[in-house]
Amino acid sequence: MLQSLARLYPPPRLLTRPGGLLPYESDGLTVFRARPRAVVLPESREEVIETVRLCHRAQIPFVARGSGTSLSGGALPHTDGIVIALNRLNRIIEVDPVDRIAVVEPGVINLDVSSAVASHGLYYAPDPSSQPVCTIGGNVAFNSGGAHCFKYGMTLNHVLGLEAVLPDGTVVTLGGRSLELTGPDLVGAYVGSEGLFGIALEITLRLLPQPECSRTVLAAYQSLEAAGDAVSHIVASGLLP
Ligand SMILES: Cc1cc2nc3c(=O)[nH]c(=O)nc-3n(C[C@H](O)[C@H](O)[C@H](O)COP(=O)(O)OP(=O)(O)OC[C@H]3O[C@@H](n4cnc5c(N)ncnc54)[C@H](O)[C@@H]3O)c2cc1C
Known part of the structure; x- marks a missing residue:
């Protein structure tokens, strides 16, 4: 070997x-x-x-x-x-600002996707705290997410398609370049499969428009319970931060 x-x-x-x-x-x-x-x-x-x-x-x-x-x-x-x-497979193969798509290799760092598309007013929403170092391939395998995912969904909701080599060496293409696909959701089965279905070679990501503005608000509470209640009330009011 x-x-x-x-x-x-x-x-x-x-x-x-x-x-x-x-x-x-x-x-x-x-x-x-x-x-x-x-x-x-x-x-x-x-x-x-x-x-x-x-x-x-x-x-x-x-x-x-x-x-x-x-x-x-x-x-x-x-x-x-x-x-x-897979870190050396770190090329962003395509950015299509009209269709709001990025096609990337698996070793691309999560945050690099947003940096690469920022000039188009776009960003990649899933934001695990490790996003300055973790890769899109790892994110796909673990269906990773962070604070943005509360509002926008996990990695699964932002992968439109992928090419993968299965453990027996067969290369498959799953999904496509749009959310509107027919047939079973094979991308959904692949994302979160923790590497069991071989290796993702190329991933087509959905990009979102950057928010028009963002503000950070800091609030202090006397207890964890009070802070948790405040979050529940904000969400119940229909506001997703
Ligand atoms: C400080 C810190 C903060 C973190 N915060 C978060 C967080 O907020 N949210 C969260 O979800 N996770 C978080 N994590 C966990 C971790 O960063 C994520 O799971 C991340 O997606 C892993 O990416 P990676 O590139 O490091 O993958 P690795 O750790 O290298 O691999 C993870 C899994 O993916 C598989 N894999 C890797 N590449 C591919 C590929 N191309 N095809 C198929 N399988 C592949 C591996 O076999 C393994 O099973 C955090 C970790 C740390 C250390």
């Missing part, structure tokens, strides 16, 4: 020594650690697909990894397995 990987990757992008493997032994849940057999750093979708096919043929487990900020061991390697680290 390592020989096959060595034919696919130059030495700097095929990590097998303990020092190189160390950062990949765990994700944000550092209480669990496992040293993988190897880590590969693909720079193209073709390399990802070929790696998955090699793993499938050799029956070697693999795990996809974005920025490794998962707090639940999602990117934890298998000791016999390969880590496919």
Whole structure:
């Protein structure tokens, strides 16, 4: 297996020594650690697909990894397995401000999407607190969300389509470029599947217009209960912050 990987990757992008493997032994849940057999750093979708096919043929487990900020061991390697680290697939392939769409590779950092489309008056709404470092691929696998999602929905509500390589190496295209699709919601099944359905290679994201203005309000309460009640009253009044 390592020989096959060595034919696919130059030495700097095929990590097998303990020092190189160390950062990949765990994700944000550092209480669990496992040293993988190897880590590969693909720079193209073709390399990802070929790696998955090699793993499938050799029956070697693999795990996809974005920025490794998962707090639940999602990117934890298998000791016999390969880590496919996707940070180098970080290109924003297309921005269509008319259709309000961005097509991105899985290693694109969440916040970079909003930065890339800001000049069009658009932004990408799902905002996990880790958004300056976490990747869209990780967000898709975990259906991540943050404060904006209360109003705008989770990652699931902002992924229109995706291309993925399934664990057996088959490449599939799910969804499309619009919310109006016919047939079963396969994108819905994929988003939140925690990497079980292979690796997302290309993701089509829905963009929203930036709010015309925003104001931050700070309120202090005597107790957590009082603060919670205030939030409930604001939401019950029909106002979503
Ligand atoms: C300080 C901090 C704050 C956080 N705040 C939030 C928050 O507010 N909301 C929230 O939801 N989460 C939060 N998280 C958790 C984490 O950041 C998110 O789950 C994030 O989506 C993980 O992205 P990642 O790129 O780090 O993915 P990783 O941790 O590398 O991987 C996460 C999962 O995605 C899979 N995966 C990665 N890339 C792909 C791909 N291309 N295709 C298929 N599967 C893939 C991995 O196998 C793994 O199962 C936080 C974490 C930290 C450390």
